[in-house]
Amino acid sequence: MIAIFFKRILLAIPVLFAVASITFFLIKIAPGGPFDADKAVSPQVLKNLNEAYNLDASNWEQYVDYMTGLIQGDLGPSFRFPGRSVSEMIATGLPVTFELAFYAILIALVMGVFLGVLAALKRNTFLDFIPMAIAMIGICVPSFLMGPLLVLIFGLNLELLPVSGWDQLPGDKILPSLTLGFAYAAYIARLSRGGMLEVLNQDFIRTARAKGLAERIIVVKHAMQGGLIPVVSFLGPAIAGLLAGSFVVETIFQIPGLGRFYVEAAFNRDYTMILGTTIFFSAMIVFFNLLSDLAALWMNPRSRDVQ
């Protein structure tokens, strides 16, 4: 498993290098520049700004400069926010995004696994239909609708929770975490139901039952280990998706996370910020996929043997 880990890490280097290079040249092709504004700046001022940020050099020179900095861990200064470096901005937004993603995935796992396993065990009863119907709603209702809906009910009508913010008012983390977690809970519920159903029909479960083991032990110890492998495989891309895709929830709830920087950087043509966040999120996706693959491997004895 350690060999696989290092092999995958080594493979990630050319992947990230390719991501950085392609992104660099793609943003150069995109029309508009970081200093285009409603009130157009004079050619003299534009020249000064381009000089200040080395944008007057050729694309190739800029690319070499950027990659040299990148290897040394320097993601450059933000063009949009003078005086701020991209690394600093990522470091500011990341803990918030991680915390949000952590709560969301926790909610998703607890709700999803509980409902999924329950549905599998009570197959074709109302305890199966109702959670699965809720899961279907969760998958279908986008977070930009779910968020305002929760705010309307719990924030504005019942006045129980703050409508926005992060770490500003008591309870302000509940609604965004629920909004982001709910969609993933729905997926996890369906995956765990499917996985559990498959395992519950296997011979070794029948054997366990024949041996008179308690149903609780059969489910928790034997069935869930195999039944939840699809969930674990899903978790890697899900966590990466949560990190990169939290933009909508961050905007609805006014959360100072990384997702907002990422999307707004693209709108602002903040070249270094786009590059920095893209490379960072790519690294996260590679890393979490690797973790989930390793976890699935560890849970599944058959694939362990093959490896």
Place this chain on the structure above:
Amino acid sequence: MKTKHFFILLAFVIAGCSKSVSPVDSSIETGVFHFGNGSEPQGIDPHIVTGVPEHHILISLCEGLTIPNLNSGGNLPGAAESWTVSDDGKEYIFKLNKNGKWSNGDPVTADDFVWSWMRILTASLGSQYPDMLYYLEGAEEYHTGIISNFDEVGVKAVDKYTLKVNLKNPTPFFIGMLSHYSTWPVHKDTVLKHGAIDDRNGQWTRPGNFVCNGPFQLKSWELNNKIVVEKNPNYWDSEKVSLNEMHFYPVSNVMTEDRMFRAGQLHVTSTLPSQKCPIYIEENNPDLRIDPYMGQYFYRLNTNNPSLKDVRVRKALAFSIDRKLLVEKVTKCGQIPAYSFTPPGSNGYQPDTKIPFDPELAKELLTDAGYSESNPFPKLEILFNTNEDHRKLALAIQQMWQQNLGIEVELVNQDWKVYLSREMVGDFQVSRAGWIGDYEDPNTFLDLMRPNRGNNKTGWEDANYDSMVERANSMNDQTQRYELFKEAERILIDNMPIIPLYTYVRSYQLSPDVKGYNPHILDHHHPKFIYLERD
């Protein structure tokens, strides 16, 4: 059983945070003003940033020579306690307030202004607003490198507290321009401690480092979350400052901002969701404010485009738009139909141009230009940046042009930067545009349409118009100036390189607890006049 426990726990969690006192309610005691500020400011270096959210923060942190009088117009003393203007209107002597101090206790001197103005005119700083000081003798020449000795620029410290400014021409709006943050001072020692005079990335604007001379000082800055400023005890007029703190929230989503206001998390919003404005008007929402604003919404016509070269075509397009219908049925938030480029009433200026809604005349003009059923007008494209409000308006105009002139119109929406770059290179036929005045004078609009101005973008130039604006700006007499501006405005509307559509309004929500937040045509609200009181 487990389910039961979970729900009991959830009930406790929710009950634990229920019905807490909202920030707006508690602010009556604490004196904290919660301000919805639109977007995250680029920064707070007055010589580098551009934009409205930045202005809101800077007006609390720094102070220029004068501040606008928000009640009766004109200007009030700021860093300067008095000023005199020479008879020819070209020399200004400012007497600085001797009690004026930076937030670290240092005195604010005339040298500070000279150094600050030198900084913004230093080309390598890359400031986007150096032209605000181009009215000074030698300023443009210094910025563009024609001269390298700053002593030749028309700003001098006569003594510690006397500043002399020499202008190229009498510029009656010069005092008004001093309310723009690009002319405000920065603390020389602090800036130089954290970088060179032209360092854009200096760390002097960080909390703990930042020093300025306004009624508040920077307390904390959480990126994308909030900026907190607290009362500055060293401010010369600190007795007048009633608020203890101001919290600026960069809420870019207007719906979120609306919800925050309704939940008592904000005293004032930066704007209003456009679809909610008519509803709030109908409901007589007491928190709704619709104030006059010195801004114009218009369409640019690319006069270099073969279809739009003929002035008769441009007029036909303008005359076939029912502006009243646009503001009543499309924008629906108190906007005013526009028949001139400069919004009427800007510092007493009343343009007298007219743009009739006359489909018959429009049709005739198009026929005169050689278009008929056998030779139909080619398809026209309206370019706008992706935004639902711009789309709605463009749809209405598309309908009017199709119905009144029989012109087929295509709507093209583009990402903001793509739209800007297409406008800049002239790759458009008709493009939507908006302009907000920088200072209270018609020149802030009419200057735009002079030849070689980067924001003209229409390809239109007229020597007569140019000389009219030029002459107006070399005059000291306001009445004569305005007559020339009116004449220039007539030339502009007669040539129609732009089609004015409506005059903006500032629509937002304001808590009834906030007092002293008076309407202002440039949307300036000096925080030292704002206080919180519950009726």
